[in-house]
Amino acid sequence: MNGREIVASLAVVLTVTSVSTMTAEASANFDLRKKVIGVSGIMSTANPNMTVTRGEFASMLVNASSYRSTVSGISNTSVFADVPRNHEYAACIRIAAEQGWMNGYLGGDFKPEESVTLQDAAKGVLGLLGYGNSDFTGDQSGSRLSKYHFLELDENLNKEAEEVLKKEDCINLFYNLLKTDTKSGTMFGKSLDCELTADGEINPFTMVDNSLKGPKIVRSKSSLKSYLPFKLGEANVSLDGESVSNSSDAVNVALESSNGVLVYYHSLSKTIWLYTVGNENESGRSAVFGEISNVVYNSADLMTPSAIILDDGNTYELTSTEMQFAFSSYGSLRVGDTVVLVYTMSTGNEGNETRTVIDYIED
Incomplete structure (x- = not known):
């Protein structure tokens, strides 16, 4: 290929790349x-x-x-x-x-x-x-x-x-x-x-966060319908991070196979986010129901809890001041109490999983 052909070929590649x-x-x-x-x-x-x-x-x-x-x-x-x-x-x-x-x-x-x-x-x-x-x-x-x-x-x-x-x-x-x-x-x-x-x-994200309602656990479709200020059939529904077209059937399946469904909703856009309790999502939010078996404190700060352990054996990190206060001696939650945790999960370079609490519901 001569120099003129090379220049022409590069021009085509750059043009296609630019357009793409x-x-x-x-x-x-x-x-x-x-x-x-x-x-x-x-x-x-x-x-x-x-x-x-x-x-x-x-x-x-x-x-x-x-x-x-x-x-x-x-x-x-x-x-x-x-x-x-x-x-x-x-x-x-x-x-x-x-x-x-x-x-x-x-x-x-x-x-x-x-x-x-x-x-x-x-x-x-x-x-x-x-x-x-x-x-x-x-x-x-x-x-x-x-x-x-x-x-x-x-x-x-x-x-x-x-x-x-x-x-x-x-x-x-x-x-x-x-x-x-x-x-x-x-x-x-x-x-x-x-x-x-x-x-x-x-x-x-700030638009949603400013007017997002929830979380709430529902264990029946009638409870879900009474909680929402609009009809389920009129809503945009996401279940465990995936959009669903037949929301009624999807909710039925989720309720039948779990300890309930975690609900967030946004009134203005009529959008509902549902999370099956016990179904762990690798991206987005997850919800788990269990008994608090231990509250973990960092040796450098004996007043501020760094994590909690549920009876499922998993450790859930507490990184925000609000969550740390809720599970500290000043909060209302104690070892032996049952709770629904809302958390996100991340995987490190070595494959280790970290679960971070972002919200909770006292059961």
């Missing part, structure tokens, strides 16, 4: 955005290639606003001729119209089943940021789109004003909205417990 890297980065970035929007409760992130109707978009706007906790399933009044009171999005359409986030059409229709355009969507998100008609002069639509671009609400969106939006576009749009400052200068996402990471992206 960019594709992987774009995919990872969208996965992050999808996770954030899913946790936020703004919209369902399933089927990202589906187009979004005007009714659905009105619902997204309301779910991103302070009205999300008060909106009801049925509107008291019918604001538009083609949106009856019992319409799925009637209440959200009424709020979006009253707040000036979306407009109806001449003749008194809203056209809730028509696809939403970028122009409609830009008006809606700018309204959430506090911008009204008085902030735009001349061509209102054109001025709004200019502001939309100036605020970089268009990041990862390549749409013209009259193009319709897919769910993927809305995921990007609302993610950008969360990072954008309102007209008054506050990051919009703070209202949904959003925090930025060092590289300027939204951290989905």
